Amino acid sequence: MHTPLCGHALGHPIEYALAARDQGIDLVTITCHIPMEWADFGQAGIRMAREDLDLYIEMVKKAAVVASDFGVEMLCGIEAEVFPDETHMESMDAVLAAYDFDFVLGSLHAQCPSYRGWLKQNKVKDDAMIIDSYFRHLKDGAESGRYDSMSHPDVIRTYGVVEQFEPAEHEDVIREFLEAVVDADICIEVNTSGLTKGDFEVHPDPLILGWAAEMGVKLTMGSDAHAPGSVGQYFNTVQALLREKGFRDLHYFRGRKRVRIDMPVPQDAKAVGSFGS
Numbered sequence: 723m724h725t726p727l728c729g730h731a732l733g734h735p736i737e738y739a740l741a742a743r744d745q746g747i748d749l750v751t752i753t754c755h756i757p758m759e760w761a762d763f764g765q766a767g768i769r770m771a772r773e774d775l776d777l778y779i780e781m782v783k784k785a786a787v788v789a790s791d792f793g794v795e796m797l798c799g800i801e802a803e804v805f806p807d808e809t810h811m812e813s814m815d816a817v818l819a820a821y822d823f824d825f826v827l828g829s830l831h832a833q834c835p836s837y838r839g840w841l842k843q844n845k846v847k848d849d850a851m852i853i854d855s856y857f858r859h860l861k862d863g864a865e866s867g868r869y870d871s872m873s874h875p876d877v878i879r880t881y882g883v884v885e886q887f888e889p890a891e892h893e894d895v896i897r898e899f900l901e902a903v904v905d906a907d908i909c910i911e912v913n914t915s916g917l918t919k920g921d922f923e924v925h926p927d928p929l930i931l932g933w934a935a936e937m938g939v940k941l942t943m944g945s946d947a948h949a950p951g952s953v954g955q956y957f958n959t960v961q962a963l964l965r966e967k968g969f970r971d972l973h974y975f976r977g978r979k980r981v982r983i984d985m986p987v988p989q990d991a992k993a994v995g996s997f998g999s
Contacts, residue, residue, distance in 0.1 A: 753801045756817060824975055825871070912944070924963065
């Protein structure tokens, strides 16, 4: 879940909490985009400014007090970046060290000029090479120790970065990424916003979810809501899919510590339980 401080979301955190309550969700985590110094990561309209971080923390904390009165626990996380050039990560690492976030997502936004520029500079041109590079960099991210969960882990398929994405054609490198997640004892995010754009499929693709279940990957789950009306979107549909794949539990983080919950058995629109962002 995001806040207007990122420049492309609507609604105050308390509105997200109210929407969660109405959906029967009793825990939410706000994860706005982390500030980044390099303009190629996107600035105004993409992520909050560095000087807004304290305001962000205070906004979420105040909303959490109110939300607790109607039975919704609100946690404060951050959506951090994954990027292959460590020299551009130093300012981000300073932010992660300076704030006590509950939860840190790791996102490689391949559509940003930062990553597109890296691909061009390193002569990574065709779709197959781009996709393999993307998952290798996600693997590096999983191994870095920065993140609790790797978010929307096949977002490479959207926003026109590649023309076509067929997971089966990249099984080896995707499994290497999933193995790194297991070895690092972190999670991947099941992001239901994938059903609203691109090829209208959950992130990650159901085939990848099958491999993840087989390999013992742990899951967090989020709607990636940028407006209160998107809170909990498609949770029932995706929970049914996850059960078909063999998953029986989900996780969230409080104080960077992982908490396991039983995956709710969806019965109606309100039976969706406790989830993250």
